[in-house]
Amino acid sequence: xxxxxxxxxxxxxxxxxxxxxxxxxxxxxxxxxxxxxxxxxxxxxxxxxxxxxxxxxxxxxxxxxxxxxxxxxxxxxxxxxxxxxxxxxxxxxxxxxxxxxxxxxxxxxxxxxxxxxxxxxxxxxxxxxxxxxxxxxxxxxxxxxxxxxxxxxxxxxxxxxxxxxxxxxxxxxxxxxxxxxxxxxxxxxxxxxxxxxxxxxxxxxxxxxxxxxxxxxxxxxxxxxxxxxxxxxxxxxxxxxxxxxxxxxxxxxxxxxxxxxxxxxxxxxxxxxxxxxxxxxxxxxxxxxxxxxxxxxxxxxxxxxxxxxxxxxxxxxxxxxxxxxxxxxxxxxxxxxxxxxxxxxxxxxxxxxxxxxxxxxxxxxxxxxxxxxxxxxxxxxxxxxxxxxxxxxxxxxxxxxxxxxxxxxxxxxxxxxxxxxxxxxxxxxxxxxxxxxxxxxxxxxxxxxxxxxxxxxxxxxxxxxxxxxxxxxxxxxxxxxxxxxxxxxxxxxxxxxxxxxxxxxxxxxxxxxxxxxxxxxxxxxxxxxxxxxxxxxxxxxxxxxxxxxxxxxxxxxxxxxxxxxxxxxxxxxxxxxxxxxxxxxxxxxxxxxxxxxxxxxxxxxxxxxxxxxxxxxxxxxxxxxxxxxxxxxxxxxxxxxxxxxxxxxxxxxxxxxxxxxxxx
RNA sequence: GCCGCCUUAGCUCAGUCGGUAGAGCGUCUCACUCGUAAUGAGAAGGUCAUCAGUUCGAUUCUGAUAGGCGGCUCCA
Numbered sequence: 001x002x003x004x005x006x007x008x009x010x011x012x013x014x015x016x017x018x019x020x021x022x023x024x025x026x027x028x029x030x031x032x033x034x035x036x037x038x039x040x041x042x043x044x045x046x047x048x049x050x051x052x053x054x055x056x057x058x059x060x061x062x063x064x065x066x067x068x069x070x071x072x073x074x075x076x077x078x079x080x081x082x083x084x085x086x087x088x089x090x091x092x093x094x095x096x097x098x099x100x101x102x103x104x105x106x107x108x109x110x111x112x113x114x115x116x117x118x119x120x121x122x123x124x125x126x127x128x129x130x131x132x133x134x135x136x137x138x139x140x141x142x143x144x145x146x147x148x149x150x151x152x153x154x155x156x157x158x159x160x161x162x163x164x165x166x167x168x169x170x171x172x173x174x175x176x177x178x179x180x181x182x183x184x185x186x187x188x189x190x191x192x193x194x195x196x197x198x199x200x201x202x203x204x205x206x207x208x209x210x211x212x213x214x215x216x217x218x219x220x221x222x223x224x225x226x227x228x229x230x231x232x233x234x235x236x237x238x239x240x241x242x243x244x245x246x247x248x249x250x251x252x253x254x255x256x257x258x259x260x261x262x263x264x265x266x267x268x269x270x271x272x273x274x275x276x277x278x279x280x281x282x283x284x285x286x287x288x289x290x291x292x293x294x295x296x297x298x299x300x301x302x303x304x305x306x307x308x309x310x311x312x313x314x315x316x317x318x319x320x321x322x323x324x325x326x327x328x329x330x331x332x333x334x335x336x337x338x339x340x341x342x343x344x345x346x347x348x349x350x351x352x353x354x355x356x357x358x359x360x361x362x363x364x365x366x367x368x369x370x371x372x373x374x375x376x377x378x379x380x381x382x383x384x385x386x387x388x389x390x391x392x393x394x395x396x397x398x399x400x401x402x403x404x405x406x407x408x409x410x411x412x413x414x415x416x417x418x419x420x421x422x423x424x425x426x427x428x429x430x431x432x433x434x435x436x437x438x439x440x441x442x443x444x445x446x447x448x449x450x451x452x453x454x455x456x457x458x459x460x461x462x463x464x465x466x467x468x469x470x471x472x473x474x475x476x477x478x479x480x481x482x483x484x485x486x487x488x489x490x491x492x493x494x495x496x497x498x499x500x501x502x503x504x505x506x507x508x509x510x511x512x513x514x515x516x517x518x519x520x521x522x523x524x525x526x527x528x529x530x531x532x533x534x535x536x537x538x539x540x541x542x543x544x545x546x547x548x549x550x551x552x553x554x555x556x557x558x559x560x561x562x563x564x565x566x567x568x569x570x571x572x573x574x575x576x577x578x579x580x581x582x583x584x585x586x587x588x589x590x591x592x593x594x595x596x597x598x599x600x601x602x603x604x605x606x607x608x609x610x611x612x613x614x615x616x617x618x619x620x621x622x623x624x625x626x627x628x629x630x631x632x633x634x635x636x637x638x639x640x641x642x643x644x645x646x647x648x649x650x651x652x653x654x655x656x657x658x659x660x661x662x663x664x
Numbered sequence: 665g666c667c668g669c670c671u672u673a674g675c676u677c678a679g680u681c682g683g684u685a686g687a688g689c690g691u692c693u694c695a696c697u698c699g700u701a702a703u704g705a706g707a708a709g710g711u712c713a714u715c716a717g718u719u720c721g722a723u724u725c726u727g728a729u730a731g732g733c734g735g736c737u738c739c740a
Contacts, residue, residue, distance in 0.1 A: 107668055213735030214667030221737045225667055228735070260675075269713085269731050325740055327665095357740065391665050391738065400739075486740065537740095574698040601697075609701035623699055635700055643699090 004049035018046050022198065024053065030235075031055040032063050032202060033195045040066070042132055042195040058202060058235045068093035070130060070197040071120075071207050071233040072100045077179055077188040078119035079104075079229070082112075088190065089149050089217060089226045090168055096243060097232035101215055103149065107227050108212040116229070117209050124203045128179045128187060130196035140174045140191060149217065149226075150191045168192055206234035208244070249500060255549040256397040258557040262614065264565075265398070274395040274402030276545060281565035284594070286548060288563050290383060293407055293432070293540065300428055302381040302409055307361035309385060313351040319360040320518060322353075330354045330389045358384035359512075359537060362410040363519050366533075371523040376533060377413035377421050383544065384408045398549035405544045411536040412521070418463065418534050422509060423470040425538045426492060429507040430474060432540055433496060435661055436551060437560060438506070440497040442477040446484035453487050455513030459534075463511040464490045488514030498554040506547070510537045558637050560663040561617040561654070568595035568654060569616045570632075571607045573623030580627045584620060587651055593658065608635065617664050618654055636664060 002017045008024055015023070021034035021043035033040050035054040036047060040062060047053055056062050072091035079086050079102055089101025108116075135143070137154060144150040153168050168191050177196055178189040197203070209231045217223040234240040251257070259265045264282030267275065278286055297304075313332060316322045321329070330353065337349025355361065362380045371378070385405045394400055413421045430441065445467055448460050467490055471478045485491050489511035496506045512535040515521075522530045541547035551559070561567045568588055570581040581597050588595035598607045611619045619635040625644065626632050632650050633643040645653070657664050 110669085211734060212668075215736045216666080219737075221666070225736075227667080230735080267731090273731070321740070328738085328740075359740090388739085393665065393667090393736080394738065395732095488740090571700085572698090573700090576698075601695090603697050603703055604699065606697095606702055607700095612701050619700085621700065625699080633699080639700080641700060 004047070006047055006050075007052040009054055015047075017049070020044055020046055021053070021055075025055050028055065028057075030057045030059065032058045032197050033066050035062070040195050042130070043198050045132070045195075058197075064235070065093040066195060066197060067202065067235065068098040068233045070200065071203050071231060072098040073130070073177065073179065073188075073190060073192070073196065074120050074123050074200055074203060075116065075209070075229060075231060076100045076102075076190060077123055078116045080188065081119055082116065087149060088147050089228075090153070091190075097210065097230060099215075099228050099230045101217070101226040101228045103224075103226050107214070108229060113209040113212060113229065120203075120207070120209075123179075123187075124200045124207075126181060127199050127201045128181055129199050130194070131178045131180050131186075132194055132196075133176045133178055133189075135174050135176050137174060140176065143176060143189065144191055147191075153191065202235075203233060204235075205237045206240040208232055208240065246500065250502070250553075253500070253553045253556045254397075255399070255552040258552050259398070262557055262565075264552070267397075272402070273392065274390055274400070276398060276401060276403075282548075284565040285551075285559065285563050286544065289436070289541075289544065289548065289551075290407075292435070292562075296428075296432055296435075297381050297409070300379075300424075302379040305362065305365055305380045305382050307358060307365075307382060307384060308355075309387070310352045310354055311361070313353055315360050315364070316353055316356075318518060319357075319363075319515060321357060321360070325356060328388050328390070329356050330387055354387035355384075356386050356388045358382055358386065358406060358408045359410055359515060359535075360519075362408075363515060363521065363535075366410075366412050366521060367519060371412075371533075373414060373523055373525050373531075376523060377411050377417050379409055379411045381407075381409040398545040401543070401545055404546065406539050407541045407544060409538050411538070412516075412523075412533045413536065414523070414525075414531065414533060415459075418511070418536075419466045419469075421536055422463070422466050422511065423473075425509045425536060426467075426470045426474065429494060429509065429538065429540050430476075433494065433506060436547075437661075437663065438496040438498070438550075438554065441506075442479060442495050443471045443474065444479045444481050444484075444493045444495055444505075445471060446481040446486075446491040446493065448485050448490060449483040449487070451483075453485070454517070455489070459513055460490065463513075463534075467492045467509070467511070486510070488512045496550070498550065499556070502553075504550050506542060506550070507540045508538065508542065511535075512537055555663075556615075558615040559617070560661060561657045562659075562661045564615075564617050565594065566596055566614065566616050567593050567658065568618040568620055569611045569614070570595065570597040570620045570622065571604070571611065572597070572599070573604055573621060577622050577624070577627055581620070581622050584622065584632055584647055584650075587647065588654065591651060591655055593651075593654055611635075612637070617657070620650065 003014050004017050006013050006015055021041065025031040025043065033043060033056045035056055036051050040056065058067055069092065072093065076088055076091055083104060085105065087103040089103065091098065091100030140154055141151060154174065157174065174191065175193055176189050177192040177194055178186045180186055209229060212227060212229045214225040215228040217226050232240065232243055234243060262281060263279050264285065265276050265278045268277060271277065313322065332351035332353050334349045334351055336347065337345065338347040340346055365380060366378065383405050385403065387403045390400060390402050395402060411421050411425065447464055453460065471492055491508055491510040493505050494507040495503050497503050516532050516535050521533055523533055525531045570585050572578050572581045578599050585595045585597045602610065615637060617637065621633040621635055629644055631644045631646050633641060634645060635641045
């Protein structure tokens with residue numbers, strides 16, 4: 001027996017040739033695969049001489065992916081057991097779970113999913129093992145002759161176009177994974193690069209099928225749709241339960257639900273899909289958001305402009321929007337045409353479009369007269385409402401609407417000012433986001449797509465480097481998004497994490513090398529020559545409606561006092577104290593606080609409950625003890641209370657919380 | 665836009681195997697009500713999304729339309 005040398009979890013060891021991961025880690029149930037010289041491998045694979053071997057546990061990111069991928073295989077086996085005519089698409093692990101695509105005659109129903117879960121449970125309990133079989137292309141084609149989609153993937157192997165199929169075919173050889181019963185019979189098999197769990201038993205009870213939906217084959221809407229089944233899988237039941245609880249929490253925070261519960265906004269059918277109306281309470285939140293933003297923009301040297309909601313087509317022909325984005329725009333209104341009775345056109349009409357973007361309008365303001373270098377940088381800001389004809393299937397509450405208001409600014413600057421303006425814009429944006437209560441960020445830098453760009457390499461290089469420098473100086477994590485830029489310039493976007501860890505793309509700062517060119521923008525430089533300005537697009541909220549939704553979900557409706565529609569609710573312990581309570585409210589109102597009193601004939605406990613469900617930041621309670629002492633009692637949203645606070649101090653405390661924009 | 669599901673009172677939902685409907689919350693009225701998440705009684709409130717079709721009869725079955733939900737594709 002020859003010996004080989006392995007480095008096992010950083011320790012060098014001599015072992016017999018043919019040693020496998022199972023031999024090394026068989027006594028550790030949490031080790032599900034091994035990483036051999038950086039590549040994940042099955043535990044059953046013999047380890048090569050000199051290899052560096054690391055254990056990969058089921059709760060590590062790689063281990064979880066393997067668990068979920070194996071769960072996807074079990075799902076596919078279950079589907080084909082129930083319905084042998086189902087053809088297989090792909091089945092990769094995804095965040096928190098997995099999916100598998102099937103070509104089936106009829107889509108899955110919720111009952112189907114329940115039944116499939118039962119079959120999966122049985123397969124899991126059988127303790128089938130995953131056996132790798134390295135095959136030639138010929139063998140693979142023979143084994144998978146009945147699986148047209150798999151054959152297509154085999155044909156794609158090694159080409160650049162394996163997107164979405166990387167779990168089935170890698171760049172190396174082909175392999176098939178067989179599910180083997182304990183008695184050695186092969187129950188099911190699938191084209192797959194692996195690796196997999198040693199046994200289905202590890203899928204234990206920590207999995208669940210969650211939903212089914214259609215998905216285009218290989219992600220293209222030109223391809224047929226397959227039926228996709230989604231599931232989630234975890235190492236333990238407890239983790240599964242925690243995951244389901246996170247989903248439930250996200251649902252409780254859903255801005256569409258909170259919007260109705262707290263009477264903030266609605267989407268009347270009569271107006272149309274994706275078009276919101278803000279109710280008085282939503283209006284207050286929105287006004288506070290806007291007013292604070294407006295003040296900060298004034299302080300930062302922005303000029304305020306206003307532009308119309310519709311325009312003749314000429315503007316968007318010039319800007320190129322009609323070339324690039326006509327599909328996403330509302331169709332035009334054709335106006336002013338005059339036709340004689342005999343059908344001859346007496347006067348040519350005009351097409352008017354609802355505006356999908358503010359920038360061309362702002363450009364026209366810049367271009368309304370000659371500009372001097374002395375005016376630069378010129379920062380034009382507008383809460384500009386735009387309309388985009390989003391496809392019917394994508395409209396989603398306030399986060400994807402058809403009409404929304406951008407806090408949009410365009411900075412016209414000289415090449416020399418470009419760097420400092422981009423830096424200032426990013427700093428401005430980050431500081432402001434923090435004031436709204438988001439403080440966990442990372443940045444994403446979208447760089448040039450070599451296939452699709454305008455402008456000189458030099459300018460791109462300079463702009464990209466500037467964005468990068470500013471990003472690095474901010475001290476935030478920076479993620480590269482190579483090729484992710486729009487054709488007209490690189491972009492930095494701020495990704496914010498909310499209270500339950502979800503990431504939202506927020507602000508963007510984007511350099512535009514294209515529009516100044518198309519509109520032939522100029523300014524007169526100090527030396528008398530005419531020069532072209534650069535243009536920086538930046539939005540903080542992106543869309544006020546969307547930002548509203550993000551804040552609503554982030555705070556779960558419990559806004560900090562400065563944003564809360566009702567900041568204080570005063571509740572008398574009983575009717576005799578109505579007047580006392582009203583007096584306190586009057587004092588607060590005199591200071592500009594949005595204070596109300598609950599003098600309804602509900603009982604005291606009910607009033608507390610009502611205030612609670614309305615998520616009012618300060619509930620002030622007054623009864624005999626308080627009235628005698630000239631005091632009130634605070635009740636906060638978490639149930640905390642503080643009794644006998646002198647009225648003057650209470651007022652001051654509330655004013656301070658509002659002024660300082662703190663959460664209470 | 666594509667696939668699937670859904671649409672019954674202001675909200676959340678029962679229900680009718682085809683004979684025009686119910687609950688809880690909310691609203692209104694009355695009574696009750698002195699310490700931190702639901703006092704009691706009563707009342708009002710519905711062309712069962714819309715439009716066609718089948719039927720003696722449609723909220724229920726069929727189809728179309730609109731809106732919603734979950735995905736896919738898209739997101740300047």
